Amino acid sequence: MSRASLGNRRWTHAAVCALSALAVAAVARAEDVQTVELNGRSWTLPPGFQIELVAGPPLVDRPVTADFDEQGRLYVAESSGSNDRVEQQLAERPHRILRLEDVDGDGRFDARTIFADGMMLPEGTLWYDGSLYVAAPPSIWRLTDTNGDGVADHREEWFQGGTLTGCANDLHGPYLGRDGWIYWCKGAFAEQNYARPGRALVTRAAHIFRARPDAPRDPATGGIDSSAIEPVMTGGMDNPVDVVVTPEGERIFTTTFLVHPGGGQRDGLIHAILGGVYGKTHGVLDGHRRTGDVMPVLAHLGPAAPCGLAIIESDRLGADFPRSLLTCCFNMRKVTRHVLRAEAAGLAATTEDFLSSPDVDFHPTDVLEDADGSLLIVDTGGWYKLCCPTSQFWKPDVLGGIYRVRRADAPQPADIWRDPRGLAIDWQAATPATLAAVLDDPRPAVVERSLRQLARTGVDSVPALEAALQAESATRRRNAVWGLTRIADPQARRAVRAALADADSSVRQAALNSISLWRDADAAEVLPNMLEGDSAQTRLAVEAIGRIKDRQLAEAVLAVADQADSRPLEHAVIHALQELGDIDVLERAFVDASWKQQRAAALALDALRSESLDPLRIAGWLEAPQPELRETASWLLARHPEWGDALGTVFEERLLRAAPESVESLTAHLATFAERPVIQNLLARVLEDSASPAAARVAAADAMRRAHPRELSAPWPRAIAAAIGAGDDALLAAALRTAGALPDDAGRSDLDAALRFVADDPARPAPVRLQAFAALSGRPPLAPDLLPVAMQALAHDQPVADRAAALAALARARLSSDQLIALADAFQSVGPLEAARLLDLYAGAADEAVGTALVGALSDSPALAALRVDALERVLAEQTPPIRERGAQLALRINADLVRQRAQLEALLPRLDEGDLRRGFAVFHSTRAACATCHQLGYVGGDVGPDLSRIGKIRTERDLLEAVLFPSASFVRSYEPVIVQLSSGLVETGVLRDESATHIELAKNAQDTLRIDRADIEELRPGAVSIMPSGFGQQLTEQDLLDLVVFLKSLE
Incomplete structure (x- = not known):
């Protein structure tokens, strides 16, 4: 337009x-x-x-x-x-x-x-x-x-x-x-x-x-x-x-x-x-x-x-x-x-x-x-x-x-285009008939000015516009409908209704839009005649019926569902049924109609009176031959956790015979219903029973984890403990993930004993031991032999998952002063992703020996540049003045390094032709950079940071290099950091992944997502620090940076 x-x-x-x-x-x-x-x-x-x-x-x-x-x-x-x-x-x-x-x-x-x-x-x-x-x-x-x-x-x-x-x-x-x-x-x-x-x-x-x-x-x-x-x-x-x-x-x-x-x-x-x-x-x-x-x-x-x-x-x-x-x-x-x-x-x-x-x-x-x-x-x-x-x-x-x-090669314009706005027209003297006659003028500005003037003239324009509906030109007839639509008068409504019989579909569609806008009840008689096939006309007629709210037409609208193969028409039917609100028609159709009408009725009832829906009937659609019914059942079940009690038997049967391709959706449904005691007992029973299929036990554990329970279900700890001791690696991995997601409630003694057994077993792989320890409740002491295991796993050349497990275990532990002193050596080998979180472990430590070890280790750490000055000051706040003074010297070095990195940026930009795309691909996926941990390429990678699949098309080489070296300088929309002040006094930071009226989901880093109830939030405010760490200017070589930027720029 x-x-x-x-x-x-x-x-x-x-x-x-x-x-x-x-x-x-x-x-x-x-x-x-x-x-x-x-x-x-x-x-x-x-x-x-x-x-x-x-x-x-x-x-x-x-x-x-x-x-x-x-x-x-x-x-x-x-x-x-x-x-x-x-x-x-x-x-x-x-x-x-x-x-x-x-x-x-x-x-x-x-x-x-x-x-x-x-x-x-x-x-x-x-x-x-x-x-x-x-x-x-x-x-x-x-x-x-x-x-x-x-x-x-x-x-x-x-x-x-x-x-x-x-x-x-x-x-x-x-x-x-x-x-x-x-x-x-x-x-x-x-x-x-x-x-x-x-x-x-x-x-x-x-x-x-x-x-x-x-x-x-x-x-x-x-x-x-x-x-x-x-x-x-x-x-x-x-x-x-x-x-x-x-x-x-x-x-x-x-x-x-x-x-x-x-x-x-x-x-x-x-x-x-x-x-x-x-x-x-x-x-x-x-x-x-x-x-x-x-x-x-x-x-x-x-x-x-x-x-x-x-x-x-x-x-x-x-x-x-x-x-x-x-x-x-x-x-x-x-x-x-x-x-x-x-x-x-x-x-x-x-x-x-x-x-x-x-x-x-x-x-x-x-x-x-x-x-x-x-x-x-x-x-x-x-x-x-x-x-x-x-x-x-x-x-x-x-x-x-x-x-x-x-x-540049347009032909010489006709005379009419030498006055494209129609300034030569005497607009003040123009009558409605004169204005209506130019509604098919090729000059859009003339048409629009005519429409506006006709609208200002009001009801006196209706006869001229009504006459224009008989013109040979479909454009003039369609614009006459729009002119009538702008006039708030019953005569204009009557004229528009006549346009429903126009031979041109675009005129009829304009008329239907007009009738819908004005909720013209006098059109109700003719609208059912407009319901022809899966077309825009049918959609608009259904929409108009819904806005008119004539319940006598509810069955006619419902019948359109049988010809709705496109999402737009399907939506229009369901939306109109919701607008009409005829519960009796919908309840009858839900139990006795074609599958398309049943589906439409169910979706309309879900918005109007969901208690009219039979959960067992909906669950039965999960095995229907029509994919649309299966998808609708899955969607409705996810919206109704209160149906869990009625569906226990159905889901137990489905869980025990689940095909691999249905496990994911089944797990999601079980997680939705996991607040219901029937489903809680079902999950525990299947997980604990060694006779249950292995896939069913893994699905039960995953459903427990995804349920995010506020309070621990009584039978779950015992069931998870049984799974941990079952001797199946896949089940053990699922059980450990679930144990780590459960709240620290009472009643976990059996579970904590099973976790401690795994954590203390030197024959187990290091990541398994660390993950088991991190899942323990409370703040347990860290076994002496587990500290070197964690420190080795923290090294920047170890897999990202291993580093995350080590940090989670250390964050869970009640570390002694001797352990904190020993742990300081890890700053020599950690990368930017782990340095800041490792520093957080020292918060509140007042022991001077611990402070001495910490600042000494940081002074030689390659990851020093990844730390924030305010974070360092907060960690050393309880230390003695000499330690805080050494910390201040480290802060000066961090700030100086920012200046050095800015100079490094300017020096690297002219050298980008030295970068190599293939080497950059390797850097992207290396354990040192670990870019794929947070960022997607195509459909592979993490989703904590922005998708980089087409980043090269929208960012310059300078932008890309700045983003690597200075991640907190600016934030991509929807990835801004936030600070969450909890009523308990704790403070959490991260990126909002989702939020609802009851809770938020906060991504703290590549591995950890925290679900926080809104009732526990005292304040939610913008943050200033990216969850992507600084320090890559030191962690990566200059050649690495050149290669990485060339690779990122190639992603178009």
Whole structure:
């Protein structure tokens, strides 16, 4: 959609480029693409296109988003370059809105006005009805120039979100839909409250919201009343950004973290179907109505950080461009094109690069179609560092600009395109009939201006729009439907209903969207006739029936389940059944209908009255021939731990005869139900019984471990002890893992005796002994012969799992002063991954001999640089002044080493051609670097740190080397460290893996994940130290670092 018709603007976080003189680029053609040189920067774009800089410094320095008014003036949100904490930016409001004008008509902007200063960080711009709407968290502002001097003299807080998180991603937008409603995006994690009719919406999830521009106001706040705000979609993704709408009314948006990162996937595009739940599964989705698992992704883009999004309206870029999407990928320094196609009841997309640059300072944040069909691409500059790991450096001096891309080989435009905005039209004198006659004008800006003027005219426009529904042009008829949708009058509703009989499917789909939006009950009679196959029309008709809430149509909706082969239609059916709320129809269908109707009824009942579901019947679906039923059963069982008592016999039978391929899902179900006594006894019985199949015993142990019990089930310790002594290595490994996860409750005497027996057995492998000791309860003393075993396992050349077992054992032990003195020697052989955790073992030690041994060992340790000065000071706080003074000298060395590493970075960068990809692969997987312990490549590796499958495409060599040497300089979104202050006085640090209303999961390191009940948390605050250790500059050789960076850069 053109900016005139969607009228929006957006942003997401990026860092960005230096621009120079205004110039049209010269072209060097290749076979499929061409290389364009402009201002010392190379560009790749399709043959026949050209690029020019149309606004740069000093006219605009750091543009973020932009939108046009009817006269062609461009309103640009501009950052001041501040990276101060968002609370400070909110207080100081250092950003502004510029209005740029092309005075001489050459396509380049040459004049500006400061339309509004004193703004909070602007994250979207929409020109609508004489005002500029700007998302500046926590609010959306409406800025109006009432006297025509080019400066907004009236400011109104149109929407108050009420939250402002550390990355300020609480709000993006707003955007104007074809229906005339204003849409905006909420980021995840901050809780907001909306007084929705029927039930309040209290949500921490991500959303697209919408409201009418003239929505009623809350007299207490002055902003729009929250009861007038509708959620369009709900998500577990971090950061939905930009929204566009197709001519038929389908909503598409860009977002980050729509899946848990892995296999090169992270961000992308989503087709937002009403009521859908999208994005990664996360605790923020708890409490929201579901129709099954999360909805599908339209296009995966990897770690692209997609932001600005446009849908092309005109054919000025080529006959195949209308309805194509263009997405700004600021991490990947490119703009991608997505060609949409209908696929059953939803959409599919083919993705290709449209424009890109290898320049590390090119990061586009916005794209819009100008009225003449050319594109404007906004580049924000290098100022942004807040929540952005693209570079560790703040570069406010690297300024941005705005580029124009157009076809160089386009034919001479027809006369009509010499006035692309229709400025020659006498808009004040235009009648509704005149305006309706241009609703199929090829100029998108003319069409949108006509629609807005028709809407302002109101009911007097209905006859002209009704007449336009009889036009030969399907485009005019479809736009007439959208014009009627913007008019709040029964006559407009009646006219739209007539469009349901239109011969063109796009007109019918627009009409169905309109009927759904307005909940037009008078359409209920005809809607059942629209239910034809697995199609967008059927989906929209079902959606409309659900919003109308006519229960007489519940059985008709349920019958559509039999023809629903696509997830979009399946979702629409279940969501409509939930909206209709006819429990009697659903309960009957659950027990006596086709399998598809049973499934739909079960998922609808789960949201409305889950007590109507029979757990035994659901569990029976686990062995159904239809994979959809098996998946639904698994999903429902995971949501209902209270069903455990009813399912004990069923799961015991399944456990004892489980096939290898079903063990994982079965274990997950048993863990879900493990709070129920019936399941607790079942797990203990199977694990303890030597006659049980070995696979069943291992599965029982794993289910106990994954259950995260707050209190120890009485029969479990005895059963685990029996498994430890069973003489089976696989069962022993599972039992030790489980023992280590259990709470230190009373009643563990048999289990601790079995663990101590293994830990004290010198014939056992060292990792097994250490793991057994770490699983003991309390703070047991460490046997003298086990200390050298642990110290040997700690060496940096030992397997990562062995090192983790040694640290876990030492952390569990009550170490004597003599043992701490002996252990200090381990600092000579440990690597960065273990050094900080080893230092923590000395916290609180006041023995001067221990302190002397510690500082002496650290003074010669290769891992000294991996330690934090504050951690060293905390550990030595109880020591004598001479020891603390030696510690202060070590702190000076640590700080000096940081300076040395910065110099090392600068010295290594020119030598990257000496790096070798194959050697870098070996370094990545070596025990010294152990990168694969925390990071995925493809689908292999850990997931505590960011997925690196495509890291080379979004990070420069400098970025990569900085990340290795200075891991705490900045953090990748969703991998920020946090500090958890517990009510017990303990403090835990790590990365939040998941959170719900009842608990959080904290990854402390590559091996340890801690589940913490919210009732035990006194404070949760951001941390400043990465769980990735420092010190790799000393642990790895310079050649290792060069090889590693070359390997990482190759990962595209």
